[in-house]
Amino acid sequence: MFNVKREVSMAFERIKPFVRETMLDYSLPLSNLLGCQAFLKCENLQYTGSFKVRGAFNKLLALTSSERLQEVTTASTGNHGAAVAFGLNKLKIPGLVFVPENASKTKVDNILNYHIPLKHYGNDCMITELYAREYAVKNHMIYISPYNDLEVIGGQGTIAIELMKQLNNIDAIFVPIGGGGLISGIAGYLKETAPHIKIIGCLPENSPVMAESIHAGRILDIETKETLSDATAGGMEPGSITFEICQKYVDDYILVSENEIKQAIIAMIKNQHLLIEGAAGVALAALFKSASQFQNKNVVVILSGANISLENLSSVLDYYENN
Amino acid sequence: MFNVKREVSMAFERIKPFVRETMLDYSLPLSNLLGCQAFLKCENLQYTGSFKVRGAFNKLLALTSSERLQEVTTASTGNHGAAVAFGLNKLKIPGLVFVPENASKTKVDNILNYHIPLKHYGNDCMITELYAREYAVKNHMIYISPYNDLEVIGGQGTIAIELMKQLNNIDAIFVPIGGGGLISGIAGYLKETAPHIKIIGCLPENSPVMAESIHAGRILDIETKETLSDATAGGMEPGSITFEICQKYVDDYILVSENEIKQAIIAMIKNQHLLIEGAAGVALAALFKSASQFQNKNVVVILSGANISLENLSSVLDYYENN
Numbered sequence: 001m002f003n004v005k006r007e008v009s010m011a012f013e014r015i016k017p018f019v020r021e022t023m024l025d026y027s028l029p030l031s032n033l034l035g036c037q038a039f040l041k042c043e044n045l046q047y048t049g050s051f052k053v054r055g056a057f058n059k060l061l062a063l064t065s066s067e068r069l070q071e072v073t074t075a076s077t078g079n080h081g082a083a084v085a086f087g088l089n090k091l092k093i094p095g096l097v098f099v100p101e102n103a104s105k106t107k108v109d110n111i112l113n114y115h116i117p118l119k120h121y122g123n124d125c126m127i128t129e130l131y132a133r134e135y136a137v138k139n140h141m142i143y144i145s146p147y148n149d150l151e152v153i154g155g156q157g158t159i160a161i162e163l164m165k166q167l168n169n170i171d172a173i174f175v176p177i178g179g180g181g182l183i184s185g186i187a188g189y190l191k192e193t194a195p196h197i198k199i200i201g202c203l204p205e206n207s208p209v210m211a212e213s214i215h216a217g218r219i220l221d222i223e224t225k226e227t228l229s230d231a232t233a234g235g236m237e238p239g240s241i242t243f244e245i246c247q248k249y250v251d252d253y254i255l256v257s258e259n260e261i262k263q264a265i266i267a268m269i270k271n272q273h274l275l276i277e278g279a280a281g282v283a284l285a286a287l288f289k290s291a292s293q294f295q296n297k298n299v300v301v302i303l304s305g306a307n308i309s310l311e312n313l314s315s316v317l318d319y320y321e322n323n
Numbered sequence: 324m325f326n327v328k329r330e331v332s333m334a335f336e337r338i339k340p341f342v343r344e345t346m347l348d349y350s351l352p353l354s355n356l357l358g359c360q361a362f363l364k365c366e367n368l369q370y371t372g373s374f375k376v377r378g379a380f381n382k383l384l385a386l387t388s389s390e391r392l393q394e395v396t397t398a399s400t401g402n403h404g405a406a407v408a409f410g411l412n413k414l415k416i417p418g419l420v421f422v423p424e425n426a427s428k429t430k431v432d433n434i435l436n437y438h439i440p441l442k443h444y445g446n447d448c449m450i451t452e453l454y455a456r457e458y459a460v461k462n463h464m465i466y467i468s469p470y471n472d473l474e475v476i477g478g479q480g481t482i483a484i485e486l487m488k489q490l491n492n493i494d495a496i497f498v499p500i501g502g503g504g505l506i507s508g509i510a511g512y513l514k515e516t517a518p519h520i521k522i523i524g525c526l527p528e529n530s531p532v533m534a535e536s537i538h539a540g541r542i543l544d545i546e547t548k549e550t551l552s553d554a555t556a557g558g559m560e561p562g563s564i565t566f567e568i569c570q571k572y573v574d575d576y577i578l579v580s581e582n583e584i585k586q587a588i589i590a591m592i593k594n595q596h597l598l599i600e601g602a603a604g605v606a607l608a609a610l611f612k613s614a615s616q617f618q619n620k621n622v623v624v625i626l627s628g629a630n631i632s633l634e635n636l637s638s639v640l641d642y643y644e645n646n
Contacts, residue, residue, distance in 0.1 A: 028436050272372075275598040
């Protein structure tokens with residue numbers, strides 16, 4: 001089994017100069033509303049607007065000097081791509097980012113800002129990933145997986161070290177799951193450090209790949225539907241190490257509907273004046289759904305990112321006006 | 324003349340344990356777009372979602388022990404009210420907040436969260452202010468002005484001390500103006516410390532009271548129109564000390580239209596994934612309008628607050644979709 005805790009600890013020292021220690025914001029309105037003490041880990045305020053810079057920097061900083069002579073590539077629905085682009089730009093490493101054809105314009109612009117070349121391929125992030133991996137092999141490039149990589153997972157897990165410092169007595173943490181890199185890092189560290197903390201994986205009903213796979217005992221190749229949570233949409237790579245890590249460490253899974261995601265994004269704008277993307281809305285919606293089980297408990301929601309497109313934000317507000 | 328610099332320095336030490344040192348966020352997309360180095364002072368991420376907690380805490384912490392035996396009251400379009408409510412709740416001082424009848428529901432809820440009593444009066448913040456002052460005199464209460472108070476101004480000015488620490492070589496600062504408390508604090512400190520920094524007051528065309536008053540050489544009682552920048556809307560109290568401070572220290576005034584405010588809010592969501600309220604949009608819109616004068620310069624925009632109502636946000640997104 002992979003030593004996630006060790007990797008997270010190493011990552012924490014490595015990436016410290018390059019990432020923000022994001023605030024853990026106590027939400028009085030949400031706490032009043034839900035009957036628990038609700039804390040928001042604001043990775044929506046991280047550089048590039050998502051937690052993904054943590055994993056990207058850890059991977060890039062861990063490259064050996066001979067690896068640094070090769071070019072780097074990756075594939076992403078956007079946040080990981082932007083994070084790698086940000087890292088390549090900061091560390092002056094040459095590279096290339098693949099994105100699916102349907103990646104939102106906001107996220108693509110987010111990558112282009114860092115002056116890193118970008119290529120479109122495929123309509124599902126798994127297809128884009130597989131193609132980018134092949135491309136990397138053919139062209140002798142280093143491929144950085146968005147989640148299926150111990151160093152990427154280690155980087156994402158540094159959130160757990162910050163949380164332990166920011167709040168005593170955490171009872172539960174709500175974490176969005178796509179490929180599972182974020183939750184693998186957080187759970188892999190915390191379950192070896194403070195195993196009483198409940199780690200709850202949060203997924204959109206429209207793309208519940210990890211939850212269904214865990215249920216089945218193997219990685220499933222499921223058709224996924226479109227979701228507001230574009231950062232967690234799509235399949236999981238065959239053989240992904242995140243599957244095994246989630247099997248071992250994650251306590252529970254909660255699925256949420258598209259309307260529940262919208263309600264969570266609205267609640268965040270209304271009560272907390274924060275803009276969050278769909279994936280962060282998934283985690284908050286899962287807390288809303290299960291708050292009765294956490295009365296008077298200290299719960300943390302990982303607001304994984306802020307990169308919602310104006311089109312998606314409009315559709316959320318239309319929903320608000322009509323309901 | 325009032326010693327603003329001295330008051331800001333004292334306020335900084337006083338309020339330090341109670342307010343956030345908000346981040347100064349370098350915006351790569353805005354810098355690329357505008358040709359200057361654009362930095363955002365994120366008071367939208369301050370407690371209660373606006374800079375107003377700085378002034379409120381300074382005032383409350385400066386109360387003498389005999390004053391602390393009286394109740395406290397204030398009047399506000401919302402942000403100052405929420406800030407005072409937050410402060411009263413934290414410091415366990417009894418009090419009461421007046422808001423105009425037309426204050427947005429988001430802002431009213433923001434106050435109610437702190438379990439402080441609230442009263443509605445009048446339809447313009449100046450009318451509400453005058454009434455609350457009278458009420459305070461009649462009932463032997465301490466009245467906290469949203470801007471016409473040296474200690475409130477001193478608190479707001481602590482932003483300047485943070486800026487001096489966060490960035491070398493600031494060339495210009497864009498500050499929204501309503502009653503003028505924020506800009507009086509910032510300009511009053513900086514012009515006595517680093518007088519080469521240009522301080523630019525930013526106002527909505529629909530409520531340009533301070534700019535017009537400065538132009539006229541006296542405080543004018545102007546009819547104001549509705550504006551997205553509700554936090555800077557309305558008149559200025561007769562005799563307000565902010566008038567004299569602005570006369571002495573503010574370099575320039577820029578007025579922006581309602582559509583320019585909308586464009587600024589959209590730019591912030593799209594490029595920076597941050598939610599800002601109209602008043603912060605006014606400051607950003609003023610930079611957009613004058614960027615050609617600041618090529619390659621280090622400019623700071625004070626994002627004064629995040630408390631935009633869902634209704635106003637919807638109207639901004641409708642504008643985006645139709646233009």
